[in-house]
Amino acid sequence: MTDTLKVLAQSNPAAQTLTDAYAVPGAASTTISSIVVCNSGSAADKFRIAIAVAGAADAAKQYLFVATIGLTLAATDKVCVYAGGSALSFNVFGVEVT
Numbered sequence: 001m002t003d004t005l006k007v008l009a010q011s012n013p014a015a016q017t018l019t020d021a022y023a024v025p026g027a028a029s030t031t032i033s034s035i036v037v038c039n040s041g042s043a044a045d046k047f048r049i050a051i052a053v054a055g056a057a058d059a060a061k062q063y064l065f066v067a068t069i070g071l072t073l074a075a076t077d078k079v080c081v082y083a084g085g086s087a088l089s090f091n092v093f094g095v096e097v098t
Helices: none
Strands: 003-011 019-023 029-039 047-052 071-073 078-083 088-097
Touching (some): 003 019, 003 078, 019 088, 047 088, 078 088
Antiparallel strands (some): 019 078
16 A cells, blocks of 8 residues: 555535545545645625535534544545635645555
8 A cells, every 4th residue: 555645625615515535446445634724705604514424415413614634535535615605715635544
């Protein structure tokens, strides 16, 4: 198995649209070390982060926000992001194991 440290995703989703930021490739697993959210606008905004296990349809139980992170994901799991406005960007960092 090979561990690859990398930027897993960078996303600037359209306002009020749930967006797949990162999907674990088939036959791989991933540990997310951090998810960084940046508001490049001047107004306050809201965001959501969800983990869709095996690419499941959106559900309230998938949403999270934590200050300490070390999320482990299996093949086909997804990190989904949502921004209230268009000035938020999301960066996902971690290790892909193939």
